[in-house]
């Protein structure tokens with residue numbers, strides 16, 4: 169009876185909420201007040217897939233849903249992106265009939281690492297995908313090991329873990345966990361001989377603090393690792409990227425299935441592999457999955473093309489407070505070749521909360537821009553002086569970069585000068601401050 | 612004459628871009644006219660660099676900090692002798708956790724600290740992350756920064772930062788933060804505390820020059836960019852707390 173009431177309340181509030189354009193956590197919050205254990209009473213689908221990790225959660229979830237749906241699976245997932253327990257409750261009850269049965273084959277949940285333990289108290293995922301763990305939004309998350317400890321509270325023995333063999337940190341979730349499936353990337357044309365970047369989180373084993381060695385690295389501490397002290401080593405993955413040519417935008421999965429990349433980043437390659445592994449775990453077909461992910465264009469608009477004066481511009485959304493997102497985009501710019509300028513904007517550190525914290529700038533490897541093709545770098549936004557202090561400690565010669573504090577002034581300057589390609593590196597919180605001053609290309 | 616800054620465990624204790632502190636000290640000393648080098652000290656190293664003028668230890672994860680404590684313990688006497696002799700020590704983030712008499716980890720287990728300062732550290736299961744604005748008894752300029760920690764530091768009577776207008780201190784919200792006595796400085800303000808606080812950079816650089824037997828120059832030049840960045844942050848934090 170209480171469950172029925174909770175379901176009704178949730179459905180009504182969700183309907184009203186959609187009319188007025190309100191978020192997706194409120195209906196669930198009220199339902200939980202009426203029936204706190206409603207999630208353990210609901211009759212959930214055969215597959216409950218949770219996706220967590222420092223980066224690529226949303227993209228991975230979108231790709232899993234897209235691929236499974238293209239193969240005829242009924243999938244419900246939190247498309248509105250509210251992934252705390254209230255949002256999950258809205259999702260589950262909103263898609264349930266009045267008996268509490270969720271009308272789907274797969275329930276897919278993007279789970280914030282910090283809230284996973286709370287969300288999965290009342291039901292346990294059948295599969296838990298962890299894409300990776302590294303330094304992301306440390307103002308909220310502390311550090312990756314802290315996040316790992318939070319995730320441990322959401323791992324149950326009956327859940328099959330789908331883990332990244334190339335990540336020495338998040339892979340520790342698989343220690344002593346019988347039901348673990350691994351995915352990983354072979355040494356490919358784009359692999360590096362060893363981890364690069366300003367900091368080296370792969371130097372020491374997360375289990376014993378002994379020194380680790382790498383035979384190759386994909387990015388940061390993600391690669392083929394081995395601890396020289398306790399002997400822990402990268403597990404042999406069941407699903408692999410067996411070839412990758414980012415320049416040509418192609419991947420091969422499990423030696424057989426080609427994928428065309430819409431977004432040619434090493435990141436995206438990793439997300440595709442995670443999604444592919446999850447789809448197969450839910451009974452999807454490998455070949456069909458690879459075909460569906462080919463040229464699949466992510467909806468979240470991380471890349472936006474525009475014109476500014478004579479410049480053809482590309483905005484690469486980088487997430488402030490995430491040095492690896494920045495590093496990946498800087499690496500991408502350096503690899504493109506051809507003459508270009510780069511505009512880096514740090515105006516509001518976060519769009520969700522106040523902070524003046526800019527220590528993450530010191531974790532970004534701006535030296536990647538010290539290549540012949542990058543003609544000039546402009547720094548703009550409220551925290552441009554923090555950026556400039558960071559640039560003073562790079563190898564870029566001082567004549568190669570300058571500060572234009574006001575974003576409109578930076579846009580005016582670029583509009584009036586030059587015709588080289590322009591890359592803009594900034595966050596969701598700041599991107600529109602520039603894009604609104606340009607001619608945007610339709611997505 | 613080359614001034615030597617020992618950077619303790621630069622990879623193990625590398626959170627929040629703390630390497631910038633060693634780098635900025637080097638730059639300030641060089642700008643003041645003296646050569647300076649940063650000497651990395653790894654956990655495997657059996658000895659500390661002899662004759663170092665400064666030691667810097669940054670933040671690591673709580674488990675990394677416990678490991679660092681074990682690795683530093685055999686060097687404790689050497690480190691104490693150097694600091695007693697006027698070498699400068701700067702311990703940031705969980706680096707500060709090692710400095711006191713005891714360290715209680717998140718499982719409640721007690722570890723003997725380096726006993727270089729009279730306080731006790733407790734690592735908790737709750738994380739505190741906040742912007743910080745406070746006063747420093749050493750100079751008129753306010754201290755700015757960000758706290759990102761799970762530790763409490765009990766029994767400190769000589770804090771580095773007093774009267775926090777914003778942020779969590781050693782034991783309480785709005786209390787005092789960090790530790791300072793003689794040439795030893797400790798703070799849980801994360802990352803590039805010396806980039807963000809030019810006055811503290813100048814103060815510490817001057818102490819390092821003194822240890823090397825050099826006169827404090829009339830002015831220790833600091834990057835204009837850092838000064839401008841500091842001004843922006845002070846203003847943002849003052850707006851934030853209405854002061």
Ligand SMILES: [Zn+2]
Pocket residue numbers: 373374375376377378395396397398399400
């Ligand atoms: Zn090990």
